[in-house]
Amino acid sequence: MSVQDRPATLPRVTLPNTFTARPRAAPAIAGPKMQLSGVSVQYGTFRAVRDINLTVLPQAVTAFIGPSGCGKSTILRCLNRMNDLVPGARVTGTVTLDDTDIYGRDVDPVDVRRHVGLIFQRPNPFPMTIYDNVAYGPRRRGMKGGPTLDALVERSLKQAALWQEVQHDFRRKSGLALSGGQQQRLCIARALATEPEVLLMDEPASALDPIATLRIEELIAELRRTYTIVIVTHNMQQASRVSERTAFFTMGEDRAGYLVEVGETSQIFTNPNERLTEDYISGRFG
Amino acid sequence: MTLNTRITDRLATGVLWLLAAAVVVLLLTIIAHLLLAAAGTLNLSFVFGDPSDTSLGGVGPILWNSFYMLVLTMLITVPLGLLAGIYMAEYAGVGRLTNAIRFAQETIGAVPSIVVGLFGLILFVDAFHLGFSALAGSLALTIFNLPLMARLAEQAIRAVPDDERSGSLALGSTKWQTIRHVVLPLAIPGLVTGIIVTSGRIFGEAAALLFTAGLGTPDHYDFTNLNVLDPRSPWSPLRPATTLAVYIWKTNSEGLGQFVTQIADGASAILVIAVLIFNLGARLLGRLLTRRLTAA
Amino acid sequence: MSREDDVKDGPTGEPLTRQISEILDRAESELIRAATAPRHPPREALDRELREIKDTVLRMGSMVEEAIRGAIDALVRHDAAAAMAVIVGDARINDMQRRISSLITTSIATQSPVARDLRFLLSLDHVTYELERMGDHAGSVAKQARKIADQPPLKKYVDLPQMGELAARQVHGILLALVEVDVAAARSVAAADDEIDHLYHRTFDEVLDLMRADPANVDRGARLLFAAHYLERIGDRVTNIAEDVVFLSTGQIEDLNP
Numbered sequence: 001m002s003v004q005d006r007p008a009t010l011p012r013v014t015l016p017n018t019f020t021a022r023p024r025a026a027p028a029i030a031g032p033k034m035q036l037s038g039v040s041v042q043y044g045t046f047r048a049v050r051d052i053n054l055t056v057l058p059q060a061v062t063a064f065i066g067p068s069g070c071g072k073s074t075i076l077r078c079l080n081r082m083n084d085l086v087p088g089a090r091v092t093g094t095v096t097l098d099d100t101d102i103y104g105r106d107v108d109p110v111d112v113r114r115h116v117g118l119i120f121q122r123p124n125p126f127p128m129t130i131y132d133n134v135a136y137g138p139r140r141r142g143m144k145g146g147p148t149l150d151a152l153v154e155r156s157l158k159q160a161a162l163w164q165e166v167q168h169d170f171r172r173k174s175g176l177a178l179s180g181g182q183q184q185r186l187c188i189a190r191a192l193a194t195e196p197e198v199l200l201m202d203e204p205a206s207a208l209d210p211i212a213t214l215r216i217e218e219l220i221a222e223l224r225r226t227y228t229i230v231i232v233t234h235n236m237q238q239a240s241r242v243s244e245r246t247a248f249f250t251m252g253e254d255r256a257g258y259l260v261e262v263g264e265t266s267q268i269f270t271n272p273n274e275r276l277t278e279d280y281i282s283g284r285f286g
Numbered sequence: 287m288t289l290n291t292r293i294t295d296r297l298a299t300g301v302l303w304l305l306a307a308a309v310v311v312l313l314l315t316i317i318a319h320l321l322l323a324a325a326g327t328l329n330l331s332f333v334f335g336d337p338s339d340t341s342l343g344g345v346g347p348i349l350w351n352s353f354y355m356l357v358l359t360m361l362i363t364v365p366l367g368l369l370a371g372i373y374m375a376e377y378a379g380v381g382r383l384t385n386a387i388r389f390a391q392e393t394i395g396a397v398p399s400i401v402v403g404l405f406g407l408i409l410f411v412d413a414f415h416l417g418f419s420a421l422a423g424s425l426a427l428t429i430f431n432l433p434l435m436a437r438l439a440e441q442a443i444r445a446v447p448d449d450e451r452s453g454s455l456a457l458g459s460t461k462w463q464t465i466r467h468v469v470l471p472l473a474i475p476g477l478v479t480g481i482i483v484t485s486g487r488i489f490g491e492a493a494a495l496l497f498t499a500g501l502g503t504p505d506h507y508d509f510t511n512l513n514v515l516d517p518r519s520p521w522s523p524l525r526p527a528t529t530l531a532v533y534i535w536k537t538n539s540e541g542l543g544q545f546v547t548q549i550a551d552g553a554s555a556i557l558v559i560a561v562l563i564f565n566l567g568a569r570l571l572g573r574l575l576t577r578r579l580t581a582a
Numbered sequence: 583m584s585r586e587d588d589v590k591d592g593p594t595g596e597p598l599t600r601q602i603s604e605i606l607d608r609a610e611s612e613l614i615r616a617a618t619a620p621r622h623p624p625r626e627a628l629d630r631e632l633r634e635i636k637d638t639v640l641r642m643g644s645m646v647e648e649a650i651r652g653a654i655d656a657l658v659r660h661d662a663a664a665a666m667a668v669i670v671g672d673a674r675i676n677d678m679q680r681r682i683s684s685l686i687t688t689s690i691a692t693q694s695p696v697a698r699d700l701r702f703l704l705s706l707d708h709v710t711y712e713l714e715r716m717g718d719h720a721g722s723v724a725k726q727a728r729k730i731a732d733q734p735p736l737k738k739y740v741d742l743p744q745m746g747e748l749a750a751r752q753v754h755g756i757l758l759a760l761v762e763v764d765v766a767a768a769r770s771v772a773a774a775d776d777e778i779d780h781l782y783h784r785t786f787d788e789v790l791d792l793m794r795a796d797p798a799n800v801d802r803g804a805r806l807l808f809a810a811h812y813l814e815r816i817g818d819r820v821t822n823i824a825e826d827v828v829f830l831s832t833g834q835i836e837d838l839n840p
Contacts, residue, residue: 082456087379114458124449126468136467140459187453194458236693270694271833278697284623 033058033228034079034116034198039093040256041074041083048056048074050256052093054247055255056198061229063265064244067285070249072232072259079230080116081109097198114141117191121203125175125190130157130166133175137194150213152193160189160241161219181212187221192223199223201231204284205238217242236281240269248277296444320552324555327548333556336506342545345484347504347555351420351527352560353487355499358523359424359488363435364481371439372431376465395433402430403494411498419517420527423499427488442476443469478572482565489561492531500526501536530557617636628693632702635685636761637711639706642678645755648722648748649675650816654746657809658739662731667725668724675717682710688830701833703716705826709760712819716753718821726812736792736802741785748778752820768827770784771820778817782837785810806819 031121034056041049050069056062057078064072075270081102082129084088094101102112113271114137127131134153157163162185166173175186184204187242191199205213210227220229221240233239239246246269247262259272279285321328327342377387378384406426416422432572454464513517518525528536534553534579537546597719649668656664686707689695723746730736752771759767786807793803821838828836 032836059337080456085452085455110458110460112458113456118456119450120452120456122449124453126453127472134453137457137459140457140463140467180483185835190457201668220521240696270700279695280697282625283628284625 007158007164017033022033032056034230035094035096035099036075036078037094037096039075039078039091039095041071041078042090042092045088046089047254048254049258050254052256052259053145054259054262056228056230058227058228059224060233060244061224061242061268062245063239063247064230064247065234065239065250066249066257066260066282067280070251072249073202074200074257075249076230076232077118078243079198079200080118081112082118084109114194115196116198117196118199119184119187119191119196119199119201119204122207123187123241125186127174127176130170130173130178130186132173134189134193135192156189156193159192159223160185160188161215162186179212181208181215184208184212184216188219188223196226196227197268198230199245200228203232203234207233213238215282236283240265248274249279250270250276301397305339308444314503317562320551320555327552328555329567332552333528333574336501341478341526342548345421345530345533345549345556346518347507348528348533348553349556349560351499351504352506352531352557353527355420355427355527355529356518358420359431359514360429360481360485360562362428363431363484363488367432367435367480367484368439368477369439370436371443374440376461376469377441378477378479389440391413391437395430395437397430399430400493402426403497405429407497410437416524418498418502418526419524421498422525423495423527424523426498427491427515430494431484433488434487435480438480438483439450439473439477443474445476446472446557466548471572474576478568478575482568485564485568486561489564490531490557492529492535495529495532496535499528499532501528501532502529503533503536510568530560584588584736607660615657619715628689628699630691630696631693632699634707635682635689635703638678638682638685639710640673642667642682642710642713643673643753645675645678646716646720647753650723650746650813653720653723653727654743654813656731657727657746658743660727660731660733662728663732665724665727669721669728672717672721676714676789679710679714683707686783686804688722693802693835696705698830701830705760705830708826709757709823711752714818716819717814720839722812723809726809730802730805733802736799736806737788741781742806742810745785747779748774749813749816749820752778752817756820756823760823760830763827763831764830765828768824769838772824775817775821778814782814783812 032055034054036052036054039049039052039054040047052075054075064076066072070169077083078091078095079102080152081093088124091103095103096117097112102106102109102116126136128136131153134156135143138149138152139145143152152162157166165182166178175183178186184207186198188204200236205216208216217238220231223229224244231239231242233242243265245262246265248260248268249257250260252258261268261272261277263273268277269281294542330420332342332344332350336346337343374384374387380389380472406422406429410416410422410425411418414422416425450468450472451464452497454468455461457579462547506518507516512521513519514522515524516522530553533551534557537549537553538575541547583590602743606747633787646832649671652664652671655661656729657667688701690700690703693699755771755774758764759771789810791804792799825836825838
């Protein structure tokens with residue numbers, strides 16, 4: 001090929017500035033999955049969290065980071081109305097799931113929790129067989145035993161990457177007889193069995209060893225193709241590894257938590273807008 | 287560690303061991319004394335035979351009554367106590383009503399059992415026209431055992447960790463579903479302990495039964511009579527039912543026959559052995575239940 | 583300094599000279615800047631490593647400056663021994679680059695830096711690479727000097743020494759801008775590259791004319807052309823470092839050498 005054959009100008013190539021290895025399945029709905037507007041939470045007279053405005057995008061992982069006591073877990077629990085169970089807790093503002101206010105007058109909190117599941121910090125499997133653990137949610141909703149329930153249990157265990165390890169004795173073995181990491185995956189399978197749309201995770205790996213932690217992270221990367229995930233974590237590296245969007249909270253002078261900055265994870269960790277955010281993620285807080 | 291602290295530590299350990307040993311020794315002494323005293327009397331004909339005016343006789347029907355009273359009372363006390371315990375542990379808030387309930391619980395439980403017996407006489411025996419009957423006795427026993435059962439049930443339910451409750455609720459189940467499927471199965475060991483403690487009190491109770499279940503000495507029980515309403519059937523709650531504890535008191539206080547001491551000793555020994563067996567059995571049952579319900 | 587200059591009165595009432603008042607003004611503004619600068623909370627281990635890496639980079643920069651000046655000097659004076667010294671000295675510059683790169687890798691692996699800290703380390707890694715190449719270019723200039731050392735000078739050297747001096751000053755300037763993360767200074771240093779390019783073109787034309795005039799000039803002329811080319815490359819690399827300074831400060835990658 002000679003010099004004459006080269007085109008006068010080279011075609012423009014736009015290169016992505018985020019990894020293509022973080023693909024996102026096209027979301028089923030356009031727009032935010034959940035939205036918090038002006039949300040404040042009070043426990044009695046103490047205001048724990050003030051004026052949160054936040055969007056949770058569908059089929060993506062959003063991480064909440066921030067120092068201890070800044071209200072990340074409180075905000076997380078607003079998303080499935082678990083704060084209702086704390087006596088004296090009051091939530092103001094709107095929290096919507098697909099445009100429906102979950103704190104609306106005619107909304108049943110029990111129903112909300114079927115759509116928005118929660119995984120706790122310490123694995124808490126029930127003292128029942130693995131099968132019964134996973135079948136718990138569907139059974140309470142009225143599903144009877146049989147091939148449908150069996151299929152649901154198997155599917156949930158597969159989605160939680162636990163099937164391989166328990167498929168031989170999951171009908172007899174107690175949930176408590178599993179290792180820590182397995183128990184947490186069992187809790188995830190249990191939550192998935194209710195077929196939620198959103199999965200909330202409150203520091204899901206903090207009670208686990210590093211290997212188990214990495215497996216949970218891989219699982220999250222798989223799950224976000226289908227579900228919307230919000231994860232609270234103390235571990236910044238985990239937040240940066242696992243999420244597409246990161247929200248940084250901190251505690252103000254009035255001891256109430258507030259949102260400092262939210263954005264794409266790649267941007268937050270390479271060039272955040274707020275000084276406070278930069279100091280926190282650089283480990284230079286306080 | 288200095289010499290002083292080491293000596294103190296050894297001393298404390300020694301003293302505590304000694305005290306624990308003393309308690310065990312005391313218990314063994316009492317049991318041994320009772321068993322030895324009754325050594326001559328205890329045989330199958332005594333344990334299961336009918337009482338007799340002339341010879342030594344037996345305490346068969348009396349033994350039956352003791353167990354019958356126990357079962358009947360527990361049938362009433364346990365469900366009520368459990369429900370009360372569930373309410374106090376899961377539903378009751380903090381406030382005047384809850385405080386009032388607690389106060390009532392503590393007070394009733396502290397009423398002397400003889401007073402409860404007299405109350406039972408007035409209410410169940412006379413006003414309800416039950417006469418001297420097992421049912422009247424059971425109701426009287428329920429009055430002052432229910433608060434205890436409720437308290438122990440409440441404690442057993444409170445002891446279930448909140449993690450389990452949260453887990454269930456986060457899966458979109460209601461409060462009652464959580465209680466029924468998660469909390470209660472986990473509370474079984476505590477509940478069984480509660481039942482054992484309450485049973486112990488009931489089995490050995492005498493004062494409350496004096497004026498409610500009657501003092502008569504049955505001569506023979508026809509167990510083939512299954513008519514529950516017939517006061518002659520041992521299966522009926524409408525008949526008087528003298529229990530072992532009451533019988534011991536009666537025999538000793540009347541003190542007329544020549545076999546008084548043997549009967550008293552023998553009955554006491556049986557009472558203690560029965561309580562021991564019952565305790566062990568109840569524990570085994572509790573363990574079995576826990577294993578089955580929690581698949582551990 | 584004339585009496586008509588604007589003078590202030592000092593604390594004891596005496597009139598101050600302009601220079602002194604300028605110094606005082608500058609000191610005052612420094613203090614204000616230090617007092618109002620956003621406090622960057624410390625992280626002991628990482629900060630220590632960053633300082634060490636920064637100092638080593640600055641040392642490497644002055645070694646490169648010396649090499650440039652030394653090479654040009656050897657060329658102008660036709661001094662073969664001096665040229666040899668520069669060529670041999672390049673090995674030390676290469677060693678330094680390897681050492682700094684290793685420190686940076688260790689820091690990134692063990693300290694998990696993010697945001698500014700990470701950008702700083704990545705920039706410095708790139709800068710040391712550029713410095714090492716600049717050192718190579720200076721060495722190449724020295725090699726040309728060695729080749730023509732035993733011949734008489736082709737012409738009066740005017741532009742080449744100027745290019746050399748400019749290049750060395752640019753290296754100095756850009757490293758200062760890097761350490762201060764001064765984007766404005768970086769941009770102005772990058773702009774000064776035009777001056778080097780201008781000198782390069784002039785030298786190019788001149789030497790070409792000389793070579794066309796007499797074939798005996800071709801040998802020396804070609805070597806001079808090469809030397810000028812390497813100096814011009816050094817200037818380009820300074821521009822690359824300027825882009826690193828912008829990236830470090832803003833997180834954006836800008837092209838300062840279109």
